[in-house]
Amino acid sequence: MKINKPKHDVNPDLAKERLKCNFNIEEVTNIIDGGKDKTVQRKKIEDIALNNGASLDEVPEECLSIKERYENAVRKSCVYGNLVRNEMLEITGIENFESPVLRRTADAFFKDISPFMLHLGMFVPTLIGQCTPEQTAEWLPKALDMQIIGAYAQTELGHGTFIRGLETTATYNPEKEEFVLHSPTITSYKWWAGGLGKTANHCVVMAQLYTQGKCHGTHLFIVKIRDLDTHMPLPGITVGEIGPRMGFSSADNGFLRFDHFRIPRENMLMKHAKVEKDGVYVKSAKHGKLTYGTMVFIRVTLVSEMSFNISKAATIAIRYSAVRRQTELRPNEPEPQILDYPTQQHKLFICIATAHAFQLTSCWLWNTFQAVLADMKKGNVDTLPELHALSSCLKAVSTSDALSHIEQCRFACGGHGYMLSSNLPFIYSFVAATRTYEGDYTVLLLQTARFLVKASEQAEAGKKLTQTVSYLNRTANADRLNWDNTHEGIIKSFQVIAAGKIGQCVKSIRDRTASGMDYEDAWLMTTVQLVGAAEAHCRAVLLNTYWSEMRKITEASSADVKKVMHQLAVLYLMYWALEKTGDLLKYSSVSKKDLDELQRRYEELLAELRPNAVGLVDAFDLRDEILHSSLGSYDGRVYERLIEEAHKSPLNDEPVNQSFHKYTKPLMLGKL
Numbered sequence: 001m002k003i004n005k006p007k008h009d010v011n012p013d014l015a016k017e018r019l020k021c022n023f024n025i026e027e028v029t030n031i032i033d034g035g036k037d038k039t040v041q042r043k044k045i046e047d048i049a050l051n052n053g054a055s056l057d058e059v060p061e062e063c064l065s066i067k068e069r070y071e072n073a074v075r076k077s078c079v080y081g082n083l084v085r086n087e088m089l090e091i092t093g094i095e096n097f098e099s100p101v102l103r104r105t106a107d108a109f110f111k112d113i114s115p116f117m118l119h120l121g122m123f124v125p126t127l128i129g130q131c132t133p134e135q136t137a138e139w140l141p142k143a144l145d146m147q148i149i150g151a152y153a154q155t156e157l158g159h160g161t162f163i164r165g166l167e168t169t170a171t172y173n174p175e176k177e178e179f180v181l182h183s184p185t186i187t188s189y190k191w192w193a194g195g196l197g198k199t200a201n202h203c204v205v206m207a208q209l210y211t212q213g214k215c216h217g218t219h220l221f222i223v224k225i226r227d228l229d230t231h232m233p234l235p236g237i238t239v240g241e242i243g244p245r246m247g248f249s250s251a252d253n254g255f256l257r258f259d260h261f262r263i264p265r266e267n268m269l270m271k272h273a274k275v276e277k278d279g280v281y282v283k284s285a286k287h288g289k290l291t292y293g294t295m296v297f298i299r300v301t302l303v304s305e306m307s308f309n310i311s312k313a314a315t316i317a318i319r320y321s322a323v324r325r326q327t328e329l330r331p332n333e334p335e336p337q338i339l340d341y342p343t344q345q346h347k348l349f350i351c352i353a354t355a356h357a358f359q360l361t362s363c364w365l366w367n368t369f370q371a372v373l374a375d376m377k378k379g380n381v382d383t384l385p386e387l388h389a390l391s392s393c394l395k396a397v398s399t400s401d402a403l404s405h406i407e408q409c410r411f412a413c414g415g416h417g418y419m420l421s422s423n424l425p426f427i428y429s430f431v432a433a434t435r436t437y438e439g440d441y442t443v444l445l446l447q448t449a450r451f452l453v454k455a456s457e458q459a460e461a462g463k464k465l466t467q468t469v470s471y472l473n474r475t476a477n478a479d480r481l482n483w484d485n486t487h488e489g490i491i492k493s494f495q496v497i498a499a500g501k502i503g504q505c506v507k508s509i510r511d512r513t514a515s516g517m518d519y520e521d522a523w524l525m526t527t528v529q530l531v532g533a534a535e536a537h538c539r540a541v542l543l544n545t546y547w548s549e550m551r552k553i554t555e556a557s558s559a560d561v562k563k564v565m566h567q568l569a570v571l572y573l574m575y576w577a578l579e580k581t582g583d584l585l586k587y588s589s590v591s592k593k594d595l596d597e598l599q600r601r602y603e604e605l606l607a608e609l610r611p612n613a614v615g616l617v618d619a620f621d622l623r624d625e626i627l628h629s630s631l632g633s634y635d636g637r638v639y640e641r642l643i644e645e646a647h648k649s650p651l652n653d654e655p656v657n658q659s660f661h662k663y664t665k666p667l668m669l670g671k672l
């Protein structure tokens, strides 16, 4: 495999690590990419995007002012957008505009975030999912060609989670065949939408639809908010940026207020429900929640996004841990590489395994999503609730796990991991937002719990359940599972834990209603358990999917690759079994002796994986331009890069900062 040759000598410790690796790295890269041809395609696209240096910043993004950072990000977005439009989409095919390959190259341009991300990330998918064929013909080519730039304005100052509580109104006027968009209260300001503040000239708006004097709930509208030539906000539109936040600092998350702003009837996105010219409302024939489709789509894609982010953090932390030496183990012996500490391996090897677990699960979820879309095309929406339950819990758990693993990667890099030049703080703050946006963690797990409680009741009634909850058919009446210390045994025990927790929720709700509580209060009182049950279900799905997909995907692999992929999956199973010993003790016959044995095997496995650690992160094949890290580059020149980056600090532009003469010296002389 062609590796982008480092310009400098590779750090000797890192070079030695690469000699230790005992499997074919390229084979694993091909598995991650989804096949050899996909690796070739990805590399071709990366060469187009990255070889001309357009992604490079003279001054690090983080050293710029807010305005400069935004302006620089727009500049790079335009260069990048142009490359996507003219060269990259030709290779992927226009239908793959959200291909992970494009997503990867975007990271080389933006350490933080592109102000255009939500244009491709949500605006375009909404047009694809919510427009009639005529509307698609009108809007989609312009959006894909970037003649218009869009945002997704759903959340308001007062409501994000509870979509039915949104206050923006869209009132239909049949005489003029127009909708009037209005923000009636301060809490109805649209708030948060990425790219809305300064970049977008259009946006999709979620608003309460009124026609013939009746409210029909939230629907989507496409709205032009700025003049395409002057970029000035149109009359009736107040738009701006919401201010600095934890991350997302090079983008312009926006606010938007409508003052009786008129749009043509055709601007309601009418694939599912519509308003006729005379004002008659025609509701969706299929399902009431199809306007939420973009959210489901993004939740599905976020699982692969999390895999990518963990793989970046793991690459940085593992390469750094191979270079970094700290603390004598024995007097007069060289300090070991910190990667030799089992505690360090415990923090980091699970990250490699999780990146694989999420990647394989995301492919499986994507196929499930496509199958549901195909069913819906034929008018069958029966599979939608399961997809909603699945995408909700996988989004919640993958973003939450990614966040804690990335934080562990930062801890694993000690003080240097706190430097922005390590890139770990950027990765962390980006992923922190994913736990909240597109549906908060708790809220989405409670959506899954609704589905699970219903499924449990159906299992109790002897009905056959769909695939992801079919374990409830087998385990509904099981009390404590006989512990079986095999891989399949661990997976089964997680299904029994999930079934036990769901059963306990059902019982709590029933006990509470039997004692006089109404159902809503009984549900509310049980929500802490319900979140735990949905998480347990998600763990069972993740473990089962990772294990079975790993076995399928490595069927034709070489023996060494099979072995290391197998070791990672076993590590994942054991890690989670040990994390959940309390649940195992409660729901299975596992003994202290069994758990001690599991712990011993886990520690041995860390040692077995140790020689392959650097090889495994090299297999993610993340170019230095994408990693943006002083600690994680391929050549391991960690200390040299930290010094080079320090010199880029604007505070080092002059030997004495003017504040000394203005403030410090007068203070020292008592003249302040």
Ligand SMILES: CCCCCCCC/C=C\CCCCCC(=O)SCCNC(=O)CCNC(=O)[C@H](O)C(C)(C)COP(=O)(O)OP(=O)(O)OC[C@H]1O[C@@H](n2cnc3c(N)ncnc32)[C@H](O)[C@@H]1OP(=O)(O)O
Residues within 6 Å of the ligand: 097, 098, 099, 102, 103, 106, 117, 118, 120, 121, 122, 152, 154, 155, 160, 161, 162, 163, 164, 194, 289, 292, 293, 295, 296, 298, 301, 302, 305, 384, 385, 388, 437, 438, 439, 440, 443, 447, 450, 451
């Ligand atoms: C090259 C570049 C590529 C870049 C790609 C990078 C990836 C990142 C991309 C984008 C970044 C995204 C940035 C962030 C954008 C946003 O955050 S947009 C705003 C997102 N907002 C939310 O997610 C809000 C969360 N809230 C909800 O989803 C819902 O309100 C709710 C599910 C919590 C409740 O909805 P509600 O209308 O109140 O429904 P209920 O009455 O509770 O439920 C009725 C039944 O409907 C079922 N249901 C709910 N949602 C769905 C759905 N989506 N699909 C199918 N069914 C649904 C619900 O379960 C109920 O069913 P039952 O009655 O049978 O129990």
Ligand SMILES: Cc1cc2nc3c(=O)[nH]c(=O)nc-3n(C[C@H](O)[C@H](O)[C@H](O)COP(=O)(O)OP(=O)(O)OC[C@H]3O[C@@H](n4cnc5c(N)ncnc54)[C@H](O)[C@@H]3O)c2cc1C
Residues within 6 Å of the ligand: 118, 152, 153, 154, 155, 158, 159, 160, 161, 162, 191, 192, 193, 194, 248, 253, 433, 436, 437, 438, 439, 440, 441, 442, 443, 446
């Ligand atoms: C970086 C970023 C980018 C974003 N981009 C966009 C965008 O482009 N477009 C857009 O429309 N929106 C966007 N959002 C908004 C985002 O979708 C919402 O913030 C998110 O859905 C959470 O909603 P909320 O802020 O109303 O939180 P809240 O719902 O107010 O949550 C606050 C707390 O209350 C809890 N809670 C709320 N409801 C319940 C419940 N029913 N049961 C139990 N607990 C509950 C939550 O768990 C949480 O702990 C973005 C947000 C961020 C942070």
